[in-house]
Amino acid sequence: xxxxxxxxxxxxxxxxxxxxxxxxxxxxxxxxxxxxxxxxxxxxxxxxxxxxxxxxxxxxxxxxxxxxxxxxxxxxxxxxxxxxxxxxxxxxxxxxxxxxxxxxxxxxxxxxxxxxxxxxxxxxxxxxxxxxxxxxxxxxxxxxxxxxxxxxxxxxxxxxxxxxxxxxxxxxxxxxxxxxxxxxxxxxxxxxxxxxxxxxxxxxxxxxxxxxxxxxxxxxxxxxxxxxxxxxxxxxxxxxxxxxxxxxx
Amino acid sequence: xxxxxxxxxxxxxxxxxxxxxxxxxxxxxxxxxxxxxxxxxxxxxxxxxxxxxxxxxxxxxxxxxxxxxxxxxxxxxxxxxxxxxxxxxxxxxxxxxxxxxxxxxxxxxxxxxxxxxxxxxxxxxxxxxxxxxxxxxxxxxxxxxxxxxxxxxxxxxxxxxxxxxxxxxxxxxxxxxxxxxxxxxxxxxxxxxxxxxxxxxxxxxxxxxxxxxxxxxxxxxxxxxxx
Numbered sequence: 001x002x003x004x005x006x007x008x009x010x011x012x013x014x015x016x017x018x019x020x021x022x023x024x025x026x027x028x029x030x031x032x033x034x035x036x037x038x039x040x041x042x043x044x045x046x047x048x049x050x051x052x053x054x055x056x057x058x059x060x061x062x063x064x065x066x067x068x069x070x071x072x073x074x075x076x077x078x079x080x081x082x083x084x085x086x087x088x089x090x091x092x093x094x095x096x097x098x099x100x101x102x103x104x105x106x107x108x109x110x111x112x113x114x115x116x117x118x119x120x121x122x123x124x125x126x127x128x129x130x131x132x133x134x135x136x137x138x139x140x141x142x143x144x145x146x147x148x149x150x151x152x153x154x155x156x157x158x159x160x161x162x163x164x165x166x167x168x169x170x171x172x173x174x175x176x177x178x179x180x181x182x183x184x185x186x187x188x189x190x191x192x193x194x195x196x197x198x199x200x201x202x203x204x205x206x207x208x209x210x211x212x213x214x215x216x217x218x219x220x221x222x223x224x225x226x227x228x229x230x231x232x233x234x235x236x237x238x239x240x241x242x243x244x245x246x247x248x249x
Numbered sequence: 250x251x252x253x254x255x256x257x258x259x260x261x262x263x264x265x266x267x268x269x270x271x272x273x274x275x276x277x278x279x280x281x282x283x284x285x286x287x288x289x290x291x292x293x294x295x296x297x298x299x300x301x302x303x304x305x306x307x308x309x310x311x312x313x314x315x316x317x318x319x320x321x322x323x324x325x326x327x328x329x330x331x332x333x334x335x336x337x338x339x340x341x342x343x344x345x346x347x348x349x350x351x352x353x354x355x356x357x358x359x360x361x362x363x364x365x366x367x368x369x370x371x372x373x374x375x376x377x378x379x380x381x382x383x384x385x386x387x388x389x390x391x392x393x394x395x396x397x398x399x400x401x402x403x404x405x406x407x408x409x410x411x412x413x414x415x416x417x418x419x420x421x422x423x424x425x426x427x428x429x430x431x432x433x434x435x436x437x438x439x440x441x442x443x444x445x446x447x448x449x450x451x452x453x454x455x456x457x458x459x460x461x462x463x464x465x466x467x468x469x470x471x472x473x474x475x476x
Contacts, residue, residue: 176427
């Protein structure tokens with residue numbers, strides 16, 4: 001098991017593995033998106049209260065879910081890089097940040113679009129929206145730190161510490177914001193906190209979540225592959241990869 | 250014996266940093282000046298009505314305090330980094346967490362503690378009643394060490410970088426938001442005659458959490474940056 005993991009962690013094997021698996025993840029994402037979106041638009045019934053506009057949850061909920069999941073992946077990969085000093089985990093952690101920030105932004109944008117007809121304004125200081133906004137700031141801080149440090153490995157390791165500090169803080173931020181919101185707002189907002197969701201609405205949502213997951217993993221692997229190639233550009237196997245076989249400069 | 254040795258180390262670094270800080274008076278005074286100028290901006294922009302200012306005072310004071318402390322963070326490690334003494338400290342056989350704690354304590358004594366005095370003054374400017382003033386002071390007493398502790402992580406991560414000041418602010422301001430929420434709601438609870446023990450416990454818990462975890466993160470960050 002350990003030998004296999006260490007073998008996988010070598011940049012060259014990672015490159016070969018990504019070449020094999022990323023296309024399949026990409027295809028799975030396309031199929032799942034097609035099925036999920038069809039289900040979201042045609043299979044799921046309209047909500048008895050919100051009508052057709054509830055259908056945005058099929059993008060909103062998976063993005064919000066991914067925004068947290070990607071942060072955890074980023075912190076986990078960063079921690080693995082700190083402990084085992086593997087180049088691959090550093091590359092994965094760095095690749096997660098722009099994707100996570102995009103998912104967070106998508107969750108905020110769709111939440112805002114949904115809020116306009118439901119709440120009558122583009123923005124409400126709702127606890128979950130606020131926590132999501134702070135999460136976006138954490139991602140952007142991570143990206144700013146990455147671009148400020150020139151050395152890639154040092155940037156990845158510094159980012160790992162920052163991401164771990166963020167992981168400790170995310171629950172605190174989440175609960176403090178929730179608490180602050182209940183203190184300030186009161187129950188003026190009718191949220192879609194229905195205790196259960198109808199199974200016909202749930203199935204497309206689950207398919208969409210699976211599609212987002214495949215999409216994320218396909219992209220993060222491809223991005224990490226680029227990072228690895230750039231990082232290892234002076235090593236022999238990358239040179240052999242780029243130069244035509246037999247050809248010598 | 251070991252106890253005496255380690256506390257000797259702590260006191261040595263603390264004394265050294267305090268002395269350096271007190272001699273470099275502009276670094277000491279500038280954040281405080283910044284604080285009081287930011288506080289002055291609010292009555293000018295939202296109007297001098299007593300009731301409004303009194304209601305907004307805790308928020309204004311805390312935002313100004315957070316901004317001022319994020320400006321002063323740059324100084325924790327920078328001069329030691331530039332003259333190489335930080336590297337020597339990390340290479341020395343002394344317990345490094347203690348060393349870092351001494352540096353953070355010195356930063357708090359030079360930035361957080363004098364800030365509390367300036368808050369008394371700003372309370373007069375913003376018509377804060379005495380009862381709320383006392384609560385505000387307690388929240389600052391519990392909260393400003395957290396600013397120094399978490400801020401030290403950002404200072405360590407960005408030590409030696411160009412334009413590190415702005416980057417530090419970007420990294421830490423989101424992390425300070427829970428602190429602001431609890432501190433400001435404690436004061437507004439007092440204004441409404443509600444209990445504040447819950448908020449004090451939360452602030453205390455954040456302080457304990459930051460005290461136990463932040464030095465490790467600072468040490469890890471410094472080691473990464475010095476590698």
